[in-house]
Every structure is written in structure tokens, then in C-alpha cells.
Amino acid sequence: MNFFKKVISYFMPVAIKRESSDYSGVLELNLYRNQLMLDTANTNYSYGSLQKILRKGLKYIGFEKIKKFNTILVLGLGGGSVVKTLREEIEFKGKIVGVDIDQKVIDLASTVFEMNKIQKLAIFKYDAFEYILQTKSTYDLIIVDIFLDSQMPNFLYENHFIDELIKRVNKGGFVLFNTMILSFAHEKRNLQYIAYAEKKGLSVRRYPRVEQHNELIILKKIS
16 A cells, blocks of 8 residues: 555545445445545444444453453454454454354455454354354354444344344353444334343443444343
């Protein structure tokens, strides 16, 4: 990458590459402050504000606590910025499973963002709902970060998906759910999600207005 683009990136995002995706529309690789980011038309997928959002969620759970976990599942891998946070900052040494439905995103994660060099990381091209229904594995932490551009699939809020998700969490484990609130309907949807999770016996913490429009919901399985 030439020096001029790196300098310009400290003042404004610089477009590096665009790829068409069947799921996300146009995927954009942009350089900002000398950091490559994966974006779509309306939102950041990896290494920009999203990395800050998920990092805050992990900090709310506790870095030292996460460091002692054995297995982590990432539903919605994107470019893998949360994997970099887990490995490089938290120094988590255990197994990470990344699931993403978009092969274009997986390819970029592997080649551009070097997920193929991360040890003890397994990446699967899968619909997240189907993966949760079919897997027999359980995890100490499940990170749910699923967007199609700026939209969240409806299945994330279905009781059946929530029930199956809870089954995949070990006792004492967590779900970190990244959501976006752009309307009153989204606010109501999150409140219904929280009420259902509490009804199922989970401890719930809510962190609104993270990076303006995101809300983090953290579930803890206590029994």
C-alpha cells in the first residue's frame, strides 16, 4: 500500500477494494487511520466502531474472567476483529469457533485480515440458526454479532433460537449480544428479548447507547 494513501487515511477513509456479496450487498475495504476496516454501505463490519463495541462488551464481562475460558463461539465472524481482541489483548488461549454465512466475508477474513494464521480458530460457513440447532458443542462465551448490512435477522429474537442458544452455553457462561436500535420498535424488541431471557432464569445486563446506536445485552447462565 502506497505511502500517500496511508497519509490520507489519517484525515478520511480511503477506499481500497470493493466486493459484491449475495448477503451484504457491497463489501468495502477501507483504510482509516492506517487501519483496514471491513464495511458495508451503511455500517461497519469489522475493525472500526464494531471492534470498539465488542471490546466494551468483553470488558463488561471481564478480561481476566474470559482469559480463563476454554471455548468461545462467534456467530457473525465478519473480518474477525473480535478474534484479534480475544487473542492479542485479552490473551485468550482457548478454542474459538467462528461462524459466518457469507463466503465473501470469510474469504476476506482469511486473506486480508489473516484469520488463517490464528491458532485454534475454526471457521465455518453456516447459517447461525442452523449451526446452533445442529451443533452438540457447548461454550463458555457465545458472541452474537449478526447483521446483514444494518439489519438484524428476525430469527435472533425468536424464542426457539434463544432457547437453543441457551442450551449451548455452559453453566456460569455468557452470551454477548450486539444489537442496533434505530427506532422505537427496535427498543421494544430488545425489551421483549430481555424479559424472555429473565423468564428463562438468566441474569441479564443491558448496556444502551454504545457507540451511539448499538445496545449490548449480556446474558449469564446461572443454572
